[in-house]
Amino acid sequence: MGWLSDIGNAVSSAAGAVGDAVEGVVDVVTNTVQDGVDTVVGGIQDGLGWANSWLCRNAGGVGCRIGNIVLGGLAGVVKGLQDVIDKVFDIVHNVGGALGALLHGDLAGFIGKLGAILLDVVELVLNVVRFLTLGTLIGGIRDAWQAEDLREFVDKLINQHFGFNPSQLARIRDRLGLDRTSWGYPMNAEHRVFRLDSGNAPLWQWHQNGIIDLYAMAGLTSFDSFDVGRRRTLVRSANADGTIESSFPINRWTLAHYIDSDGKDGRIIVYALTANAVKDFVQVSIDKFKKLGINLKWNTGGRFEYFPSIPFHDIETLNELTFDRSKLGPYLVSEGLRDPQSDQCNLLALAAFDLVTGLGQTSGRNISEGSAATPCTNTPERDDGCCMSINRRTGAGVIYHDQWPTQIFRYVLAHEGGHYAGLCHFGHDGFQNIMFTPEKTANLSYWDWGMFRYYLDNEPAFTLADAKNVWRFLVAEMAPCLDDPAASEPVIL
Numbered sequence: 362m363g364w365l366s367d368i369g370n371a372v373s374s375a376a377g378a379v380g381d382a383v384e385g386v387v388d389v390v391t392n393t394v395q396d397g398v399d400t401v402v403g404g405i406q407d408g409l410g411w412a413n414s415w416l417c418r419n420a421g422g423v424g425c426r427i428g429n430i431v432l433g434g435l436a437g438v439v440k441g442l443q444d445v446i447d448k449v450f451d452i453v454h455n456v457g458g459a460l461g462a463l464l465h466g467d468l469a470g471f472i473g474k475l476g477a478i479l480l481d482v483v484e485l486v487l488n489v490v491r492f493l494t495l496g497t498l499i500g501g502i503r504d505a506w507q508a509e510d511l512r513e514f515v516d517k518l519i520n521q522h523f524g525f526n527p528s529q530l531a532r533i534r535d536r537l538g539l540d541r542t543s544w545g546y547p548m549n550a551e552h553r554v555f556r557l558d559s560g561n562a563p564l565w566q567w568h569q570n571g572i573i574d575l576y577a578m579a580g581l582t583s584f585d586s587f588d589v590g591r592r593r594t595l596v597r598s599a600n601a602d603g604t605i606e607s608s609f610p611i612n613r614w615t616l617a618h619y620i621d622s623d624g625k626d627g628r629i630i631v632y633a634l635t636a637n638a639v640k641d642f643v644q645v646s647i648d649k650f651k652k653l654g655i656n657l658k659w660n661t662g663g664r665f666e667y668f669p670s671i672p673f674h675d676i677e678t679l680n681e682l683t684f685d686r687s688k689l690g691p692y693l694v695s696e697g698l699r700d701p702q703s704d705q706c707n708l709l710a711l712a713a714f715d716l717v718t719g720l721g722q723t724s725g726r727n728i729s730e731g732s733a734a735t736p737c738t739n740t741p742e743r744d745d746g747c748c749m750s751i752n753r754r755t756g757a758g759v760i761y762h763d764q765w766p767t768q769i770f771r772y773v774l775a776h777e778g779g780h781y782a783g784l785c786h787f788g789h790d791g792f793q794n795i796m797f798t799p800e801k802t803a804n805l806s807y808w809d810w811g812m813f814r815y816y817l818d819n820e821p822a823f824t825l826a827d828a829k830n831v832w833r834f835l836v837a838e839m840a841p842c843l844d845d846p847a848a849s850e851p852v853i854l
Protein backbone atom coordinates (compact mmCIF):
# COMPACT_ATOMS: atom_id res chain seq x y z
CA MET A 362 0.00 0.00 0.00
CA GLY A 363 2.97 2.23 0.73
CA TRP A 364 4.11 2.62 -2.87
CA LEU A 365 0.54 3.04 -4.09
CA SER A 366 -0.15 5.94 -1.77
CA ASP A 367 3.31 7.29 -2.65
CA ILE A 368 2.26 7.44 -6.31
CA GLY A 369 -1.03 9.09 -5.35
CA ASN A 370 0.78 11.59 -3.16
CA ALA A 371 3.31 12.33 -5.88
CA VAL A 372 0.62 12.91 -8.50
CA SER A 373 -1.44 15.14 -6.24
CA SER A 374 1.71 17.00 -5.19
CA ALA A 375 2.49 17.71 -8.84
CA ALA A 376 -1.05 18.98 -9.50
CA GLY A 377 -0.84 20.90 -6.23
CA ALA A 378 2.36 22.59 -7.38
CA VAL A 379 0.48 23.88 -10.43
CA GLY A 380 -2.29 25.02 -8.07
CA ASP A 381 0.26 26.85 -5.89
CA ALA A 382 1.69 28.52 -8.98
CA VAL A 383 -1.73 29.64 -10.24
CA GLU A 384 -2.77 30.93 -6.83
CA GLY A 385 0.61 32.56 -6.30
CA VAL A 386 0.56 34.45 -9.59
CA VAL A 387 -3.06 35.58 -9.14
CA ASP A 388 -2.22 36.65 -5.57
CA VAL A 389 0.76 38.72 -6.60
CA VAL A 390 -1.06 40.38 -9.51
CA THR A 391 -4.28 41.18 -7.64
CA ASN A 392 -2.42 42.29 -4.50
CA THR A 393 -0.19 44.58 -6.54
CA VAL A 394 -3.08 46.16 -8.41
CA GLN A 395 -5.18 46.54 -5.25
CA ASP A 396 -2.26 47.94 -3.26
CA GLY A 397 -1.61 50.36 -6.13
CA VAL A 398 -5.25 51.49 -6.28
CA ASP A 399 -5.45 51.76 -2.48
CA THR A 400 -2.22 53.76 -2.32
CA VAL A 401 -3.25 56.20 -5.05
CA VAL A 402 -6.76 56.59 -3.62
CA GLY A 403 -5.33 56.89 -0.10
CA GLY A 404 -3.10 59.70 -1.37
CA ILE A 405 -6.05 61.48 -2.99
CA GLN A 406 -8.15 61.07 0.17
CA ASP A 407 -5.33 62.38 2.36
CA GLY A 408 -4.91 65.34 0.01
CA LEU A 409 -8.64 66.13 0.04
CA GLY A 410 -8.76 65.67 3.82
CA TRP A 411 -5.76 67.95 4.22
CA ALA A 412 -7.33 70.64 2.01
CA ASN A 413 -10.56 70.34 3.95
CA SER A 414 -8.77 70.65 7.23
CA TRP A 415 -6.82 73.65 5.95
CA LEU A 416 -10.05 75.39 4.89
CA CYS A 417 -11.53 74.73 8.30
CA ARG A 418 -8.47 76.27 10.00
CA ASN A 419 -8.18 79.26 7.67
CA ALA A 420 -11.42 80.00 5.83
CA GLY A 421 -13.89 80.42 8.68
CA GLY A 422 -16.98 78.39 9.52
CA VAL A 423 -18.79 78.79 6.22
CA GLY A 424 -15.68 78.06 4.12
CA CYS A 425 -15.05 75.00 6.26
CA ARG A 426 -18.53 73.58 5.73
CA ILE A 427 -18.51 74.35 2.00
CA GLY A 428 -15.20 72.48 1.89
CA ASN A 429 -16.82 69.57 3.73
CA ILE A 430 -19.51 69.38 1.07
CA VAL A 431 -17.38 69.82 -2.04
CA LEU A 432 -14.18 68.04 -1.02
CA GLY A 433 -15.99 65.47 1.12
CA GLY A 434 -18.33 64.68 -1.75
CA LEU A 435 -15.41 64.30 -4.11
CA ALA A 436 -13.63 62.02 -1.63
CA GLY A 437 -16.83 59.96 -1.39
CA VAL A 438 -17.04 59.55 -5.16
CA VAL A 439 -13.38 58.45 -5.36
CA LYS A 440 -13.95 56.03 -2.47
CA GLY A 441 -17.02 54.63 -4.23
CA LEU A 442 -14.99 53.96 -7.38
CA GLN A 443 -12.27 52.34 -5.30
CA ASP A 444 -14.82 50.05 -3.63
CA VAL A 445 -16.05 48.89 -7.03
CA ILE A 446 -12.52 48.27 -8.38
CA ASP A 447 -11.45 46.52 -5.17
CA LYS A 448 -14.44 44.21 -5.34
CA VAL A 449 -13.67 43.26 -8.95
CA PHE A 450 -10.14 42.27 -7.93
CA ASP A 451 -11.47 40.42 -4.87
CA ILE A 452 -13.46 38.33 -7.33
CA VAL A 453 -10.39 37.68 -9.52
CA HIS A 454 -8.43 36.81 -6.38
CA ASN A 455 -11.07 34.34 -5.20
CA VAL A 456 -11.35 32.78 -8.67
CA GLY A 457 -7.59 32.14 -8.47
CA GLY A 458 -8.11 30.65 -5.00
CA ALA A 459 -10.92 28.43 -6.29
CA LEU A 460 -8.73 27.18 -9.17
CA GLY A 461 -5.90 26.52 -6.73
CA ALA A 462 -8.23 24.58 -4.42
CA LEU A 463 -9.44 22.51 -7.35
CA LEU A 464 -5.89 21.65 -8.40
CA HIS A 465 -5.13 20.64 -4.81
CA GLY A 466 -8.15 18.34 -4.92
CA ASP A 467 -9.58 20.42 -2.06
CA LEU A 468 -13.28 20.17 -2.93
CA ALA A 469 -14.45 21.72 0.35
CA GLY A 470 -12.09 24.64 -0.16
CA PHE A 471 -13.33 25.01 -3.74
CA ILE A 472 -16.96 25.23 -2.60
CA GLY A 473 -15.95 27.70 0.11
CA LYS A 474 -14.32 29.90 -2.53
CA LEU A 475 -17.42 29.69 -4.73
CA GLY A 476 -19.43 30.94 -1.75
CA ALA A 477 -16.96 33.80 -1.32
CA ILE A 478 -17.22 34.69 -5.03
CA LEU A 479 -21.02 34.75 -4.76
CA LEU A 480 -20.84 37.14 -1.78
CA ASP A 481 -18.32 39.28 -3.67
CA VAL A 482 -20.69 39.54 -6.63
CA VAL A 483 -23.56 40.59 -4.33
CA GLU A 484 -21.29 43.21 -2.76
CA LEU A 485 -20.14 44.38 -6.18
CA VAL A 486 -23.76 44.94 -7.27
CA LEU A 487 -24.45 46.82 -4.02
CA ASN A 488 -21.34 48.94 -4.53
CA VAL A 489 -22.40 49.89 -8.04
CA VAL A 490 -25.96 50.72 -6.89
CA ARG A 491 -24.60 52.76 -4.00
CA PHE A 492 -22.32 54.66 -6.35
CA LEU A 493 -25.01 55.35 -8.96
CA THR A 494 -27.60 56.48 -6.39
CA LEU A 495 -25.02 58.89 -4.89
CA GLY A 496 -24.74 56.97 -1.62
CA THR A 497 -20.96 57.25 -1.66
CA LEU A 498 -21.14 60.99 -2.44
CA ILE A 499 -23.46 61.68 0.50
CA GLY A 500 -21.39 59.35 2.69
CA GLY A 501 -18.26 61.33 1.80
CA ILE A 502 -19.87 64.64 2.71
CA ARG A 503 -21.05 63.24 6.04
CA ASP A 504 -17.58 61.81 6.76
CA ALA A 505 -15.86 65.14 6.10
CA TRP A 506 -18.44 66.99 8.19
CA GLN A 507 -18.06 64.55 11.09
CA ALA A 508 -14.26 64.54 10.85
CA GLU A 509 -14.36 68.29 11.49
CA ASP A 510 -16.86 67.82 14.35
CA LEU A 511 -14.58 65.26 15.94
CA ARG A 512 -11.56 67.48 15.63
CA GLU A 513 -13.37 70.38 17.32
CA PHE A 514 -14.57 68.03 20.03
CA VAL A 515 -11.11 66.61 20.73
CA ASP A 516 -9.54 70.06 20.62
CA LYS A 517 -11.91 71.30 23.36
CA LEU A 518 -11.68 68.09 25.36
CA ILE A 519 -7.88 68.20 25.46
CA ASN A 520 -7.90 71.87 26.48
CA GLN A 521 -10.43 71.24 29.26
CA HIS A 522 -8.68 68.19 30.54
CA PHE A 523 -5.07 69.35 30.51
CA GLY A 524 -5.53 73.15 30.67
CA PHE A 525 -4.38 73.23 34.30
CA ASN A 526 -0.90 72.19 33.19
CA PRO A 527 0.16 74.40 30.25
CA SER A 528 3.39 72.57 29.46
CA GLN A 529 1.66 69.17 29.41
CA LEU A 530 -1.14 70.63 27.32
CA ALA A 531 1.37 71.97 24.79
CA ARG A 532 3.13 68.60 24.58
CA ILE A 533 -0.11 66.69 24.03
CA ARG A 534 -1.46 69.15 21.47
CA ASP A 535 1.81 68.85 19.59
CA ARG A 536 1.85 65.05 19.77
CA LEU A 537 -1.71 64.84 18.43
CA GLY A 538 -1.00 67.47 15.79
CA LEU A 539 -3.98 69.58 16.91
CA ASP A 540 -2.33 72.75 15.68
CA ARG A 541 -1.30 71.23 12.39
CA THR A 542 -3.50 70.43 9.43
CA SER A 543 -3.70 66.71 10.00
CA TRP A 544 -4.02 65.25 13.44
CA GLY A 545 -4.57 61.94 15.28
CA TYR A 546 -3.24 59.74 18.05
CA PRO A 547 -0.42 57.57 16.70
CA MET A 548 -0.90 54.14 18.30
CA ASN A 549 1.67 51.42 17.75
CA ALA A 550 0.28 47.95 17.33
CA GLU A 551 1.83 44.49 17.21
CA HIS A 552 0.21 41.54 15.49
CA ARG A 553 1.23 37.96 16.25
CA VAL A 554 -0.17 34.80 14.75
CA PHE A 555 -0.36 31.62 16.81
CA ARG A 556 2.09 29.10 15.36
CA LEU A 557 2.52 25.37 15.85
CA ASP A 558 5.89 23.72 15.26
CA SER A 559 6.07 19.93 15.07
CA GLY A 560 9.40 20.28 16.88
CA ASN A 561 7.49 21.39 19.99
CA ALA A 562 4.16 19.61 19.67
CA PRO A 563 3.14 16.13 18.38
CA LEU A 564 1.08 17.44 15.49
CA TRP A 565 1.00 14.03 13.72
CA GLN A 566 -0.58 12.56 16.86
CA TRP A 567 -3.15 15.35 17.14
CA HIS A 568 -3.94 14.65 13.50
CA GLN A 569 -4.27 10.87 14.05
CA ASN A 570 -6.48 11.51 17.08
CA GLY A 571 -8.79 13.72 15.03
CA ILE A 572 -8.05 16.88 17.06
CA ILE A 573 -6.78 18.70 14.00
CA ASP A 574 -6.91 17.89 10.29
CA LEU A 575 -3.50 18.80 8.89
CA TYR A 576 -4.50 18.09 5.28
CA ALA A 577 -7.46 20.46 5.52
CA MET A 578 -5.33 23.05 7.32
CA ALA A 579 -2.85 22.85 4.44
CA GLY A 580 -5.65 23.25 1.88
CA LEU A 581 -5.15 19.71 0.54
CA THR A 582 -7.61 16.90 -0.10
CA SER A 583 -8.86 15.63 3.21
CA PHE A 584 -10.70 12.37 3.77
CA ASP A 585 -11.31 13.16 7.44
CA SER A 586 -13.27 16.38 7.28
CA PHE A 587 -15.29 18.42 4.82
CA ASP A 588 -15.29 22.03 5.92
CA VAL A 589 -16.26 24.62 3.29
CA GLY A 590 -15.74 27.34 5.89
CA ARG A 591 -12.11 26.43 6.42
CA ARG A 592 -10.05 29.10 8.14
CA ARG A 593 -7.10 30.62 6.34
CA THR A 594 -4.35 28.57 7.95
CA LEU A 595 -0.92 27.97 6.44
CA VAL A 596 1.23 24.83 6.66
CA ARG A 597 4.88 24.85 5.62
CA SER A 598 7.72 22.39 5.84
CA ALA A 599 10.88 23.34 7.71
CA ASN A 600 14.43 22.07 8.06
CA ALA A 601 15.38 19.72 10.89
CA ASP A 602 15.95 22.38 13.55
CA GLY A 603 13.02 24.53 12.42
CA THR A 604 15.16 27.55 11.57
CA ILE A 605 14.41 27.62 7.84
CA GLU A 606 10.91 27.35 6.45
CA SER A 607 9.97 26.70 2.86
CA SER A 608 8.44 29.80 1.29
CA PHE A 609 5.72 27.71 -0.35
CA PRO A 610 2.76 25.88 1.16
CA ILE A 611 3.51 22.24 1.95
CA ASN A 612 2.66 19.57 -0.63
CA ARG A 613 0.83 16.31 -0.06
CA TRP A 614 3.97 14.19 -0.43
CA THR A 615 5.87 15.96 2.35
CA LEU A 616 2.90 16.21 4.69
CA ALA A 617 1.89 12.57 4.22
CA HIS A 618 5.45 11.45 5.00
CA TYR A 619 5.51 13.53 8.16
CA ILE A 620 2.19 12.11 9.39
CA ASP A 621 2.74 8.50 8.29
CA SER A 622 6.19 8.35 9.90
CA ASP A 623 4.68 9.37 13.26
CA GLY A 624 6.50 12.65 13.02
CA LYS A 625 9.96 11.17 12.43
CA ASP A 626 10.19 12.24 8.80
CA GLY A 627 10.31 15.98 8.32
CA ARG A 628 9.27 18.98 10.34
CA ILE A 629 6.22 21.14 9.78
CA ILE A 630 5.09 24.58 10.88
CA VAL A 631 1.42 25.65 11.02
CA TYR A 632 0.25 29.26 11.18
CA ALA A 633 -3.25 30.21 12.32
CA LEU A 634 -3.41 32.82 9.53
CA THR A 635 -1.84 33.27 6.10
CA ALA A 636 0.03 36.49 5.33
CA ASN A 637 -2.87 37.57 3.10
CA ALA A 638 -5.38 37.07 5.90
CA VAL A 639 -3.21 39.07 8.33
CA LYS A 640 -2.95 41.87 5.82
CA ASP A 641 -6.71 42.01 5.34
CA PHE A 642 -7.45 42.22 9.09
CA VAL A 643 -4.69 44.79 9.63
CA GLN A 644 -5.68 47.03 6.71
CA VAL A 645 -9.36 46.95 7.72
CA SER A 646 -8.45 48.00 11.27
CA ILE A 647 -6.23 50.88 10.04
CA ASP A 648 -9.01 52.10 7.78
CA LYS A 649 -11.71 51.87 10.44
CA PHE A 650 -9.62 53.47 13.20
CA LYS A 651 -9.09 56.61 11.11
CA LYS A 652 -12.66 57.56 11.94
CA LEU A 653 -11.76 57.41 15.64
CA GLY A 654 -8.87 59.85 15.19
CA ILE A 655 -6.38 57.04 15.89
CA ASN A 656 -3.60 56.19 13.45
CA LEU A 657 -2.72 52.54 13.96
CA LYS A 658 0.88 51.66 13.12
CA TRP A 659 1.21 47.88 12.79
CA ASN A 660 4.39 45.80 12.66
CA THR A 661 3.04 43.79 9.73
CA GLY A 662 0.40 43.65 7.01
CA GLY A 663 1.62 46.67 5.03
CA ARG A 664 1.05 47.19 1.33
CA PHE A 665 3.45 45.95 -1.36
CA GLU A 666 4.97 43.30 0.86
CA TYR A 667 5.70 40.24 -1.26
CA PHE A 668 6.19 36.93 0.56
CA PRO A 669 6.27 38.68 3.95
CA SER A 670 7.31 36.82 7.06
CA ILE A 671 4.45 36.38 9.53
CA PRO A 672 5.22 37.62 13.07
CA PHE A 673 4.16 34.74 15.33
CA HIS A 674 3.71 33.48 18.84
CA ASP A 675 4.61 29.81 19.29
CA ILE A 676 2.08 27.65 21.07
CA GLU A 677 2.57 24.05 22.21
CA THR A 678 -0.54 22.85 24.05
CA LEU A 679 -4.10 21.89 23.22
CA ASN A 680 -5.31 24.58 25.64
CA GLU A 681 -3.67 27.16 23.44
CA LEU A 682 -4.92 25.50 20.25
CA THR A 683 -8.50 26.05 21.39
CA PHE A 684 -8.02 29.07 23.57
CA ASP A 685 -10.21 30.00 26.53
CA ARG A 686 -10.62 33.70 25.88
CA SER A 687 -11.46 34.51 29.51
CA LYS A 688 -7.83 33.62 30.34
CA LEU A 689 -6.27 36.06 27.87
CA GLY A 690 -5.06 38.62 30.44
CA PRO A 691 -3.16 36.16 32.68
CA TYR A 692 -1.88 34.37 29.56
CA LEU A 693 -0.31 37.54 28.17
CA VAL A 694 1.49 38.03 31.47
CA SER A 695 2.61 34.42 31.96
CA GLU A 696 3.90 34.25 28.37
CA GLY A 697 5.96 37.37 29.02
CA LEU A 698 4.11 39.35 26.36
CA ARG A 699 2.70 42.04 28.63
CA ASP A 700 3.45 43.80 31.90
CA PRO A 701 0.15 44.68 33.64
CA GLN A 702 1.52 47.90 35.09
CA SER A 703 3.19 49.48 32.11
CA ASP A 704 1.86 48.26 28.76
CA GLN A 705 -1.25 50.18 27.82
CA CYS A 706 -0.35 52.72 25.18
CA ASN A 707 -0.10 50.28 22.32
CA LEU A 708 -2.17 47.44 21.02
CA LEU A 709 -1.13 43.79 21.05
CA ALA A 710 -3.23 41.44 18.93
CA LEU A 711 -2.98 37.64 18.82
CA ALA A 712 -4.58 35.60 16.06
CA ALA A 713 -5.62 32.22 17.48
CA PHE A 714 -6.52 28.99 15.70
CA ASP A 715 -9.77 28.74 17.62
CA LEU A 716 -11.51 29.91 20.78
CA VAL A 717 -13.63 27.81 23.15
CA THR A 718 -16.42 30.33 22.57
CA GLY A 719 -16.83 33.52 20.56
CA LEU A 720 -14.94 35.34 17.85
CA GLY A 721 -12.59 37.42 19.95
CA GLN A 722 -11.77 38.97 23.29
CA THR A 723 -10.13 42.03 24.80
CA SER A 724 -8.33 41.85 28.14
CA GLY A 725 -7.14 44.53 30.53
CA ARG A 726 -10.35 46.52 30.34
CA ASN A 727 -13.09 46.74 33.00
CA ILE A 728 -16.32 47.02 31.02
CA SER A 729 -19.78 47.74 32.39
CA GLU A 730 -22.79 48.23 30.17
CA GLY A 731 -26.38 49.45 30.35
CA SER A 732 -27.75 50.15 33.83
CA ALA A 733 -24.50 48.84 35.34
CA ALA A 734 -22.62 51.64 33.57
CA THR A 735 -23.97 54.39 35.83
CA PRO A 736 -22.59 56.11 37.72
CA CYS A 737 -19.42 56.17 35.65
CA THR A 738 -16.86 57.88 37.83
CA ASN A 739 -13.94 58.23 35.40
CA THR A 740 -16.00 59.43 32.44
CA PRO A 741 -19.43 60.68 33.61
CA GLU A 742 -19.98 62.50 30.30
CA ARG A 743 -20.06 59.29 28.24
CA ASP A 744 -23.32 58.92 26.35
CA ASP A 745 -23.27 55.33 25.11
CA GLY A 746 -24.46 53.34 28.13
CA CYS A 747 -20.94 52.12 28.65
CA CYS A 748 -18.32 52.67 31.34
CA MET A 749 -14.75 51.53 30.95
CA SER A 750 -11.50 51.68 32.82
CA ILE A 751 -8.12 50.06 32.50
CA ASN A 752 -7.57 46.94 34.58
CA ARG A 753 -3.95 47.18 35.68
CA ARG A 754 -3.91 43.82 37.40
CA THR A 755 -3.73 41.83 34.18
CA GLY A 756 -2.22 41.89 30.70
CA ALA A 757 -3.90 44.10 28.10
CA GLY A 758 -4.45 42.91 24.57
CA VAL A 759 -6.84 41.30 22.12
CA ILE A 760 -7.23 37.84 20.65
CA TYR A 761 -9.39 36.73 17.71
CA HIS A 762 -9.69 34.09 15.04
CA ASP A 763 -10.49 33.90 11.36
CA GLN A 764 -14.00 32.96 10.36
CA TRP A 765 -15.59 32.20 7.01
CA PRO A 766 -17.07 34.07 5.18
CA THR A 767 -14.44 36.77 5.46
CA GLN A 768 -16.76 39.40 3.97
CA ILE A 769 -18.70 39.33 7.24
CA PHE A 770 -15.99 38.54 9.77
CA ARG A 771 -13.07 40.64 8.55
CA TYR A 772 -14.05 43.36 11.05
CA VAL A 773 -13.35 41.30 14.16
CA LEU A 774 -9.84 42.70 14.76
CA ALA A 775 -11.15 46.28 14.37
CA HIS A 776 -14.00 45.34 16.76
CA GLU A 777 -11.62 44.06 19.46
CA GLY A 778 -9.42 47.10 18.91
CA GLY A 779 -12.57 49.17 19.52
CA HIS A 780 -12.95 47.54 22.97
CA TYR A 781 -9.28 48.21 23.64
CA ALA A 782 -9.81 51.88 22.79
CA GLY A 783 -12.74 52.10 25.21
CA LEU A 784 -15.93 50.96 23.45
CA CYS A 785 -18.50 48.33 24.39
CA HIS A 786 -21.42 46.60 22.65
CA PHE A 787 -24.32 48.33 24.37
CA GLY A 788 -26.69 50.06 21.95
CA HIS A 789 -24.77 48.97 18.84
CA ASP A 790 -27.69 47.21 17.20
CA GLY A 791 -27.28 46.44 13.51
CA PHE A 792 -24.46 45.09 11.38
CA GLN A 793 -23.57 48.66 10.29
CA ASN A 794 -21.77 49.05 13.63
CA ILE A 795 -18.24 47.75 14.14
CA MET A 796 -19.18 47.31 17.80
CA PHE A 797 -22.08 45.02 16.87
CA THR A 798 -21.70 41.42 17.96
CA PRO A 799 -23.82 38.39 17.07
CA GLU A 800 -23.11 36.97 20.54
CA LYS A 801 -26.40 36.46 22.36
CA THR A 802 -25.23 37.78 25.72
CA ALA A 803 -24.93 41.27 24.22
CA ASN A 804 -28.65 41.34 23.36
CA LEU A 805 -28.18 43.10 20.05
CA SER A 806 -30.38 42.87 17.00
CA TYR A 807 -29.00 42.41 13.48
CA TRP A 808 -31.49 44.91 12.07
CA ASP A 809 -31.85 48.48 13.07
CA TRP A 810 -33.13 51.72 11.55
CA GLY A 811 -29.52 52.84 11.47
CA MET A 812 -28.97 50.36 8.63
CA PHE A 813 -29.23 53.39 6.32
CA ARG A 814 -25.73 54.14 7.54
CA TYR A 815 -24.60 50.86 6.03
CA TYR A 816 -25.70 52.23 2.68
CA LEU A 817 -23.60 55.37 3.22
CA ASP A 818 -20.61 53.60 4.74
CA ASN A 819 -20.56 50.59 2.47
CA GLU A 820 -19.25 48.57 5.41
CA PRO A 821 -19.60 48.40 9.18
CA ALA A 822 -18.07 51.52 10.70
CA PHE A 823 -17.44 53.38 13.93
CA THR A 824 -19.79 56.30 14.51
CA LEU A 825 -18.99 59.88 15.50
CA ALA A 826 -20.49 59.05 18.92
CA ASP A 827 -18.09 56.09 19.17
CA ALA A 828 -15.16 58.36 18.35
CA LYS A 829 -16.13 60.92 21.01
CA ASN A 830 -16.50 58.22 23.64
CA VAL A 831 -13.12 56.78 22.69
CA TRP A 832 -11.54 60.17 23.30
CA ARG A 833 -13.33 60.55 26.65
CA PHE A 834 -11.78 57.20 27.57
CA LEU A 835 -8.35 58.15 26.23
CA VAL A 836 -8.03 61.39 28.19
CA ALA A 837 -9.39 59.82 31.39
CA GLU A 838 -7.45 56.54 31.30
CA MET A 839 -4.56 56.91 28.89
CA ALA A 840 -3.28 60.43 29.55
CA PRO A 841 0.36 59.25 29.97
CA CYS A 842 0.14 57.67 26.49
CA LEU A 843 -1.05 60.92 24.93
CA ASP A 844 1.72 62.81 26.69
CA ASP A 845 4.81 60.70 26.24
CA PRO A 846 5.89 59.30 22.85
CA ALA A 847 8.27 56.91 24.63
CA ALA A 848 5.35 55.43 26.60
CA SER A 849 3.96 53.92 23.46
CA GLU A 850 7.18 52.69 21.92
CA PRO A 851 7.89 49.09 22.97
CA VAL A 852 4.97 46.87 22.16
CA ILE A 853 6.44 43.58 23.27
CA LEU A 854 8.57 43.30 26.42
Ligand SMILES: [Zn+2]
Nearest residue numbers: 776780786798
Ligand atom coordinates in the same frame (compact mmCIF):
# COMPACT_ATOMS: atom_id res chain seq x y z
ZN1 LIG B 1 -17.05 42.59 21.43
